[in-house]
Amino acid sequence: MFSGELSFIVLVPTIIVIVCAVLTHKVRLALAFGVVSAAGIAAHGHLWKTCEIILHALYGTITDSCRVYTFGLLICLGIFIRLIIHSGGIKAYAKRMVHYIKTPRAAELTTLSIAPLFFLDEYFSNLTIGCVMNPIFDFFRHTRVKLAYLLNSVGAPWCVLIPASSWTAFLLATFNKNGINTTTDSIINSSPFMLYIILIPCMIYPIVSVFSAWFISARSISFGPMRTLEQAHNEAKAPQSDECNNSHAATSNFFVPFGVFMGSLIILLAGTYSGIIPTPADTQTLFSLLCASIIAALFTMGMFWIKKVFSHKEILYESWIGAKEMFPPVILLLLAWMFGNIVDAQLHAGTYVAQLVSHSFALWLLPCVLFIVAMLISASIGSAWGTLLLLIPFVINIFSTQATIALSVSQIPLILPMLGAVLSGSVAGGHLSPFHDLVVLAATSTKVPVFEHLKTQIVYSIPAIIATFVGFLSIGLMLKLGYTPVISLSLGLGEAIILCGIILTVVNWWSHRK
Numbered sequence: 001m002f003s004g005e006l007s008f009i010v011l012v013p014t015i016i017v018i019v020c021a022v023l024t025h026k027v028r029l030a031l032a033f034g035v036v037s038a039a040g041i042a043a044h045g046h047l048w049k050t051c052e053i054i055l056h057a058l059y060g061t062i063t064d065s066c067r068v069y070t071f072g073l074l075i076c077l078g079i080f081i082r083l084i085i086h087s088g089g090i091k092a093y094a095k096r097m098v099h100y101i102k103t104p105r106a107a108e109l110t111t112l113s114i115a116p117l118f119f120l121d122e123y124f125s126n127l128t129i130g131c132v133m134n135p136i137f138d139f140f141r142h143t144r145v146k147l148a149y150l151l152n153s154v155g156a157p158w159c160v161l162i163p164a165s166s167w168t169a170f171l172l173a174t175f176n177k178n179g180i181n182t183t184t185d186s187i188i189n190s191s192p193f194m195l196y197i198i199l200i201p202c203m204i205y206p207i208v209s210v211f212s213a214w215f216i217s218a219r220s221i222s223f224g225p226m227r228t229l230e231q232a233h234n235e236a237k238a239p240q241s242d243e244c245n246n247s248h249a250a251t252s253n254f255f256v257p258f259g260v261f262m263g264s265l266i267i268l269l270a271g272t273y274s275g276i277i278p279t280p281a282d283t284q285t286l287f288s289l290l291c292a293s294i295i296a297a298l299f300t301m302g303m304f305w306i307k308k309v310f311s312h313k314e315i316l317y318e319s320w321i322g323a324k325e326m327f328p329p330v331i332l333l334l335l336a337w338m339f340g341n342i343v344d345a346q347l348h349a350g351t352y353v354a355q356l357v358s359h360s361f362a363l364w365l366l367p368c369v370l371f372i373v374a375m376l377i378s379a380s381i382g383s384a385w386g387t388l389l390l391l392i393p394f395v396i397n398i399f400s401t402q403a404t405i406a407l408s409v410s411q412i413p414l415i416l417p418m419l420g421a422v423l424s425g426s427v428a429g430g431h432l433s434p435f436h437d438l439v440v441l442a443a444t445s446t447k448v449p450v451f452e453h454l455k456t457q458i459v460y461s462i463p464a465i466i467a468t469f470v471g472f473l474s475i476g477l478m479l480k481l482g483y484t485p486v487i488s489l490s491l492g493l494g495e496a497i498i499l500c501g502i503i504l505t506v507v508n509w510w511s512h513r514k
Contacts, residue, residue, distance in 0.1 A: 010347040013038035014390060017339070021381035028328065030381065031335035038339060042346035053346060057338040067337060069286040070173040074326045074333075076293035077166055080257065081124040082322025083300045085131065087309050089253025094132040096251060104142040107133065108150060108217040112210075115154040117258075119162040123325075123441060125155040130445030144446040145229050148453040149460055152442035153213040156384065156427050157206030163196055164265060169289055170333070170385060171196060171423075177337060178344075178393050179400065187396055188415065189406040193285040198409065201489050202420025202475075205371070205428045205468040208496050212464045212504065221504055223511035224459035229452070253309065261296035268292055329385070336389040344393050363414060364476035370395065371421040371428075371472050375465070378429020384438065387426040395419055413485040417475045417492070424468055431461040463503035471496030 013034045020030035035054060043049035061067055084090070101107050111133050118125040129151055137147050159165040172192040179187030180195055188195075201207075215221065222230055268288035271277035279287045301319065304310045310318065343349045361369055370391070378387040395418050399407060409415060430438030433454075443453040475492035479485065 007352075009041060010343075010349040010352050012041060013339070013343055013347070014349060017390070018377060018381055021383070021386070027381055027383045027386045028332050028335055031332070031339050031386070034339045035335060035342065038342040038347060042342060053342060054338070057341040058334075060341055061334060061337045064177070066173045066176045066286055067333070069290045070169045070333065071330050073169045073286065073290045073293055074166060074330055075323045076290065076297050077121055077124070078324075078326035079319045079322040080261070080293060080297045080300060081121065081127075082318050082325065083297070083304060083310075083315070084254055084257055085124075085127060086318055087253040087304055089251055089255070090128050090131050092251045093254055094135055097132070098136055098139060101136060101140075104137075104140045105217065105220060107136050107140055107142055108146065109214075110136070111147060111150045112154060112214055112217060115151075116158050116162065118155075119158045119165050120261075121166040122156040122159045122438065125159065126151050126441045126445040129155075130442075134446060143230055144448050145452055145456055146226065148442045148446040148448050149226065149457055150213055150217070151445060152431060152438055152453070152457055153209050153460070155442065156430060156438055157203075157209045160203055160206045160423060160427060161200055161210075163193070163200070163285075164262075164289065166329075168196065169286055171388070172286055173333075174388060174392055177340070178396050180396065186406045187400045188409065188412070190409050195409060199416060199419055199423070201493060202416045203423050204420060204471045204493055204496050205424030205464060207493065208464045208467055208471075208500050209427070209431075209461070211497050212460070212500050215501055215504055216460065219505075219508070221508040223507050224456070226456040226460065227511060229456065253304070253307075256303065257296055257300040260299045261292055264295045265289065265292035332383070332385065333389075336386060340389055340393055344397075349394075362480075364480035365473075366398075366414070367417040367421040367472035367476045368469050370418055371425045371469060374422045374425025375428040375432070376425075378426045379433040380429075384426040384430050387429065388422060391422045391426075392419070395422060413488075414476070414479060416485065417472060417479070417489065421472050424472075428461065428465055428468065431457050463500050463507065466503060467496040467500035470499055 016037050017030045017034035020033050021027050024030065035057070036050070039050045039053040039057070042053055097110065101110055111129060114132070115125060115129060118128050130147070133147055134144065137144055156167075159167045162168075175181070175192035175195060179185075180190055180192050182189060182191055265288060268277065268291050269285065272279045272285075272288050297319075301315050305312060305315055374387055374391055377390065378384050381387065395415070398418075399412050399415060427438075433439060439454055439457065440450060442457075443450040446453075471492040474495050475488045478488035478491060483491075
């Protein structure tokens with residue numbers, strides 16, 4: 001264990017992770033280097049002790065129930081999503097919708113309207129909505145670059161805002177691991193799920209991003225590179241994708257499995273929280289999500305086999321591919337949690353950063369500062385989850401260093417905008433980087449060049465980013481002046497939404513003036 005007075009050396013592993021991720025664009029490799037370097041520093045360079053620390057961190061991660069539930073949930077969601085996409089139900093849904101959509105603007109608004117239905121995972125959201133809307137946008141000779149913008153602007157934000165997604169599982173496990181729970185050794189005495197619910201209004205950027213996309217589509221706002229591309233768009237009808245084509249396609253192939261998942265989740269949540277299904281308090285939501293995903297995946301397999309959508313061999317193959325597609329995020333989480341364990345428990349880097357930040361900035365400025373820091377890190381390393389895994393421990397440690405007993409959320413109201421700022425920044429960074437998974441995913445699902453999508457996404461995201469920064473600045477200032485958290489958060493969020501609308505209106509007017 002690292003001993004002595006805390007110094008800058010405890011931050012070296014984190015710096016290595018960020019630099020390596022920026023240079024290689026491979027977050028998992030960067031985290032692997034981070035794990036080894038952190039263990040090496042904690043062991044003072046002794047090889048055997050370094051290996052012992054790494055193995056101890058690995059064992060602690062794979063034996064923790066919250067993390068095991070998270071791994072299982074991601075794999076089951078991967079299977080479930082893969083089966084639904086390749087059953088053709090989404091293609092059938094697209095064919096039905098085209099009869100009700102009459103204009104390109106209606107196609108944009110339809111994209112935004114159905115986005116909340118695909119909240120389970122941003123990969124699921126982008127792939128399925130892209131599959132649904134690509135042929136519809138082509139039918140109206142509407143540029144797919146606009147579709148890519150809409151997908152990226154609402155995909156991850158809806159996954160963050162609706163508390164029943166892969167993001168929910170990830171954040172609940174991360175909160176629990178970093179001391180937000182109801183156990184005797186907690187740092188913040190709160191149910192991770194209840195904190196998540198309370199945190200939703202503080203996720204300013206996801207909310208403003210969704211508002212911005214709706215505002216742009218509803219008012220037909222067009223400026224910058226997007227306007228140039230729309231004006232120059234080829235009049236020839238783009239070829240329709242047959243990616244989801246299936247002779248047995250029916251809309252029930254999507255709606256029935258999805259309904260089973262949601263119904264199972266509601267029943268399981270009611271059972272665990274009422275005590276009918278005995279589950280530890282800190283794992284109730286994760287356990288319910290995992291069981292619901294298992295039930296939905298098994299039901300979907302059986303349904304598609306009975307309907308002869310797939311043969312049993314095809315079901316096994318598609319299930320394997322779906323599970324395999326989730327291996328990268330599972331490995332990412334495994335490495336990140338190992339890294340966090342070593343950096344926090346062995347090097348106490350969180351304590352050092354907390355002390356450094358608390359002496360460098362006034363506390364009321366931290367929400368807007370953390371928003372910018374999280375956004376830059378997310379854009380630099382190309383991973384929203386990786387950013388959260390790095391910054392959430394630091395935020396919690398700012399408060400843990402100032403108390404000897406577990407704190408309640410009501411005692412530290414600033415924790416809400418600070419966590420909201422980190423979440424907002426991690427999502428905002430996904431709209432600014434050419435190698436960020438959110439940008440690549442949106443471009444891939446719509447089959448447009450990454451940089452063509454990026455240059456339009458950045459310009460359209462700037463108003464939301466400016467508005468979010470002002471919102472967090474306002475929240476911190478109002479809390480400092482003694483306003484209640486409810487009033488501060490409400491006014492900050494309202495200011496951000498109104499400011500974003502004003503900026504978009506002014507920029508659109510300026511770009512169209514002759």
